Amino acid sequence: MAHHFSPIKFDNKGNIRESVFSILRNAILDKKLEPGQRLVERNIAEQLGISRTPVREAIHKLELERLVTHIPRKGVVVTGFTKADIIEILVIRTSLEALICSIAASKIRPRELDRLELLAKQISDEHGKGNLKKSNQLNNKFHEIIYKTAESPRLYDFLNTLHEYITKFTEVAYSKPGRSEEVWLEHNEIIAALRNRDSLGAESAAKRHTENSSKAFLEMAF
Incomplete structure (x- = not known):
């Protein structure tokens, strides 16, 4: 079952991109998001109650940390770590x-x-x-x-x-x-x-x- 994210509280929106990045990275580290699971930008944005831009930026940072990867015709998937x-x-x-x-x-x-x-x-x-x-x-x-x-x-x-x-x-x-x-x-x-x-x-x-x-x-x- 896919992990569901709770909306970001208003007082946590000082730096939305960093908040989203931290939420996604912790979900991967805690294995709430498992290797092979897709990250759908639109769905995550809707669950967090924010626009898609900070989600896109956070996913890009996750790619730089090698926690997710983009697979052609499949999208962004969690790679986790060994x-x-x-x-x-x-x-x-x-x-x-x-x-x-x-x-x-x-x-x-x-x-x-x-x-x-x-x-x-x-x-x-x-x-x-x-x-x-x-x-x-x-x-x-x-x-x-x-x-x-x-x-x-x-x-x-x-x-x-x-x-x-x-x-x-x-x-x-x-x-x-x-x-x-x-x-x-x-x-x-x-x-x-x-x-x-x-x-x-x-x-x-x-x-x-x-x-x-x-x-x-x-x-x-x-």
């Missing part, structure tokens, strides 16, 4: 996270370090309570502080394109028994390197953290 695709995304994420932490080490300020320490504690506490969704939200804030501290707009944008992938992968990784304790230690290693303005140390700690997160995700997902 384990190899996921591994590629994880490798790219690891490199970008390590780089941005390295840059942030020379620019981070005491108040940002204090905020990271508080978030690391909150992440651990929420994980311990079994609140994985809340823990993941706080984890996003933790990394967002580092991203912004680096003051590298293009690198920030690159990481943002992976945001929804990272969020979903992290949710799965956090479900691995014992991962909470590992994350607590890894976050504190990153904070210590940043506080010492140790670019190489921050790069190494971030790389270790993301590699362990990737490993946990793959173990739980496959």
Whole structure:
């Protein structure tokens, strides 16, 4: 049965194209839209209560991310992604996270370090309570502080394109028994390197953290 989309609420129409893109990509990542399923521009627009233009633009972005493809005489269909695709995304994420932490080490300020320490504690506490969704939200804030501290707009944008992938992968990784304790230690290693303005140390700690997160995700997902 085809997935039915709910209309976009008025207060979410600030950037309609990005909203539609996020809705469609999440539906693919959550497998609500399965490989081989057609995306009919007119139907999606009617369900979301918007014009066809932002749907067309969102589908084009999905093509660039290789999540959908255009097949002659059939139209646009979902391609989804394979384990190899996921591994590629994880490798790219690891490199970008390590780089941005390295840059942030020379620019981070005491108040940002204090905020990271508080978030690391909150992440651990929420994980311990079994609140994985809340823990993941706080984890996003933790990394967002580092991203912004680096003051590298293009690198920030690159990481943002992976945001929804990272969020979903992290949710799965956090479900691995014992991962909470590992994350607590890894976050504190990153904070210590940043506080010492140790670019190489921050790069190494971030790389270790993301590699362990990737490993946990793959173990739980496959």
